[in-house]
Amino acid sequence: MEYQLELKQIVDYPRCRIYRPFIRRLTQDVNIRTCGSSYLYYYIVLCSFANYRSSYRRLDSITYLIEPGEWICTPSELAQWFRTRFQHQAISILDHLQQQHYVTYTRLDRGQLIKFHINNWKANNTSLEYNYPCQKDVGFFFFPIAAVHELVSMGRCSEMDIILDMWIHAIYNDSQIQGSDVGPVVYFRNHTSNPLITCRDLASRWGISKSTVSRLLKKLEEQQYLTSVSFTGTHGSVLYLQSYLSTMFNISDVMIDKEEVSLTFQLPVIISEEESMETTASGTEIPESVIKDEQIYVSDSENSVPESHIKKMVHKVAGILAAQGIPCCECSKSNYKLYRLSDSGEGILRYSLNISCGGSPASYHFELNIQAQEGNQSPKASKNTVIPRAYAQPMAGEE
Template sequence: MEYILEVKQLVDFPRCRIYREFIRSLMSDRNLRTTGGSYLFYYMVLCSYANFRSSYLKLEGITYLVSPGEWICRTAELSKWFRTRYQHQSLAIMEHLQKQNYITYTKLGHGNLLKFEICDWKKHNTALNYNYPCLKDGGFFFFPIAAVHELISMRRCSEMDIILDLWIHAIYNDEQVQGSDIGPVVYFRNYTGNPLTSYSDLSLRWGISKATVSRILNKFQEKEYISLISFTGRHGSVIYLCSYLSTMFNISDIMINKEEVSMTFQVPVHITDSAPSEEDDAVKDSQIDCSEITDCVSDNFPCVSKTHIRKIIKKLAQILAAQGVPCCECPLTQYKLSPLSDCREGIIRYSLRLGCPDMQTVYRFELTLSPEPTPDGYLMKTKKTTEIKERG
């Protein structure tokens, strides 16, 4: 049996995936000014250097243990990252972030070294057991959306802060946001589904004048960071991001075809009727509640049995865990499926809720299965219609 499984995100998760390579490219771009007071850029730079897992670092003849969320650097390096002329300016930035409870830091080696820790790092970035996002100069980390709103509200935003604010609020291929099927569009989550924004709104958001907003957006467009589409009258403008797809998904931003827009990828899985050892499954049958699903039989289309749907959910849990959803690695997580369509319709839809045993904090997805007979087991094709972001 061959299943085409479509996974559609139904909830906006309050974390965004940020690639370290993207932060490094911004740090090296001297055309972007850092003068401002929102501290979003500085905080995100520190997050990009934080450890994902414990490691040892040898500096000045001493070996230090660096835990997840921590890093040790020279004060001169910190000044280089922040682009400050003097080291005391970098330390003033660290002091401000510490007062706001974003970080804690300690001076080492008579002030030549500095060890910092990102507060709530484990809440947003679990110490993972696989190496992919753990590379020091590669991979990604998750950044809380709430921290963005807090930081940009403090003071006047710099050009660096603004480009990061636009990047974090990019929405791609979400049917609830108009224009996102064309490309990654900036949407500030005002629950209207309309990405149109005015210079007046951006002026209030970033703490700058409307003339400065116009100048900065035009500069970003010239540097090919964004593509700006303006409308006459009081409608506003739509902002599309350039190089977003190549950074986030390693696909071209030019000549996007239909398959790239739908973000389709295939995951082969061979499902047999034999019962596997429960020790081999990260998700146990007791965690999956499919009591509302009935094993009915259709004359026209084969149905998905409870045994097979459990195996599909176990495979889906592995995919979501690789996307950074920590609940899929927790042995206490409960998976509850509810049918949204009749089995006899051929294309079968389910509602999937997963979360803690009390199901107070959950993720919600909509699954669509299109069964087709095949002589060799099953091939599960997973279609991700929106970017899956982590939620606490």
């Protein structure tokens, strides 16, 4: 018997699963700064060491009972986890978390040991009342989403805080969230189902400047923590996390194709009367297409969008489809035929796009929607610049 498995992650959940090895890797990455005043990173680190079940730990010939949500460590270990230079700095962080009622701790053996307890641990993590050894470098724990919003809003977020904030708010393959089918996208639950976000919004959320946000996103992309897809104008950016699927679900990570993301969000493709379409909505260069204008046939040339612009859009669509693995879009013998369909209203022109190889029947069938808007949204555009909004939807895919 054959089974088909489909993996989805829903956005409406009260807590997030966090794997301890992921926190260990973050702690060891010295390129990511921890200085901040939101304390999200410090609290999650403590949670990652908390016992899941009751166990015993022997230190200096004394055996201590450690119940669920608790752990015993030395001040030097705590400073190492928090990456502080001095032990008293780590203790002050613990004092602040205790004042905010996130943890409770006591000093043992004349201050040589620290025993801390995560408040409300049992409410978020099911614990079993029997002795069992607890391995600190494996497994996962559940972290409440409400605590993330509380801690992030306390002060200026560090780079570690920002990574964890995005990680906890990542959504994969949820029909409610646009673009989540492409990869694990960062969505901060703004009730729009659209993960597009601007640097101004991120700066306000994290308590830092817009220029700092821009530099940080570039840094995290260079270090392969995320993939940022930026759009021109005031549309914002879409953030996709790297290594998320392999960590959370133990499956292969996906490569984020920026052209596919641009097509998914249906953002404008700008074509001026004086310039050819050299850039996409994401600001990246259009992939060179092997097709020629002679391979493109447009049934109706009496449109508000010039036929030359429609052909340029077909070049664009062919490059995107070729990147997605459709071989006909890389063949110089393929034919592209556009047949005008009925208008769908609001100035949207609908075309049926048939892609065939030579004189054979259509191998691929898509619907191409074009919406022409008047406006001066490009610095080099004239007053009569036409701004088409084009996207393709598969209608049939028979090879």
